[in-house]
Amino acid sequence: MTFKIIEITPMLIPYGVNTSRRAPRPLNERQKDYVENYDYKTVFYDIFYSENNVCMVGPNLRNLESIINIGKWSINGFLRRDEPKFKSMWKVDNVSFELNYGELSGNPVNQFGVSCGWLDCDGKIQPNESAIFSGKKVLVSINKNNNLACIKDWIIFYQRTHGIDAVLLYDNDSTEYTMYELLDVIKDIEGIDVGVVVPWVCVKILPLVILFFNVLVFMLINTIYMFNYCLKTSCEKKFLNLKLKKIRA
Structure with a gap:
């Protein structure tokens, strides 16, 4: 195994x-x-x-x-x-x-x-390491955060219905569980004697850039809003002071 x-x-x-x-x-x-x-x-x-x-x-x-x-x-x-x-x-x-x-x-x-x-x-x-699967009937798929119980039922179905005896899963950066937990699920299934999990992770830079850009835009908008608010408040104070002076006069 x-x-x-x-x-x-x-x-x-x-x-x-x-x-x-x-x-x-x-x-x-x-x-x-x-x-x-x-x-x-x-x-x-x-x-x-x-x-x-x-x-x-x-x-x-x-x-x-x-x-x-x-x-x-x-x-x-x-x-x-x-x-x-x-x-x-x-x-x-x-x-x-x-x-x-x-x-x-x-x-x-x-x-x-x-x-x-x-x-x-x-x-x-x-x-x-393809020799691991030599002579095997292999179930292959990509996984990301699928429920472990559902994955187990899915493999059991293919084992009982189609006679698979090996599983190859490419894990696309799952966050709900580790690859070791995923591998343990495969190990527990009767009739499966080969199980392989491959970490299939792609690092993407652009979304971080977009997030950073969005933060900058938010900060800029917030700064403009605060500047306008302060300017408006300052003008209102000046207008109020001017009005009070006229009333006193």
């Missing part, structure tokens, strides 16, 4: 960098929460080893592709002289480097580095 939480290596555009993925949808076709929910800053969701390749998977790069292409990449500390290969799919881009003989015959491939101006970072190349 295997029950675990998978570690991922995301790559994000850093805070303070004035570069973002261009949104594909025209302004006149965007719903009210489009800007808030669109992922402007994630470059790759995960970086991992697969079939003699280092693979980087993320949302469509769009305008970021040229920047990634000219970046200086290294694997296990050695600079790559070739350019990465790009494969674009529906809402997903796969960027990869094919490993050479020296990289495959040497130390395990586990570190990458990249430098392309605004993006200068390194990190761990995650192992390919």
Whole structure:
């Protein structure tokens, strides 16, 4: 039996960098929460080893592709002289480097580095753990704050009706419970001998900027209101004093 939480290596555009993925949808076709929910800053969701390749998977790069292409990449500390290969799919881009003989015959491939101006970072190349699900009938889904009892009933239904014996859940930053609690639910179900939870979290910068902007606007409006109030009060006092002087006269 295997029950675990998978570690991922995301790559994000850093805070303070004035570069973002261009949104594909025209302004006149965007719903009210489009800007808030669109992922402007994630470059790759995960970086991992697969079939003699280092693979980087993320949302469509769009305008970021040229920047990634000219970046200086290294694997296990050695600079790559070739350019990465790009494969674009529906809402997903796969960027990869094919490993050479020296990289495959040497130390395990586990570190990458990249430098392309605004993006200068390194990190761990995650192992390919797809073998966990070899020969399994797998139930796959994305979860965010769904009731744990409902999740358990849902898995039990698929186990009894369709004979699944493995569960793969991508947890989209649930706040009602931890990933360990979610994994415990999977463990408790009879007939399930493989359960994996993947933390699928995207850090979005833009909503914070919008919030900050809204706070500034509120403060500005409040300041103008207080200024007008003070000015009005001051004028009323002057008018009252003038009126009292006339009455006394």
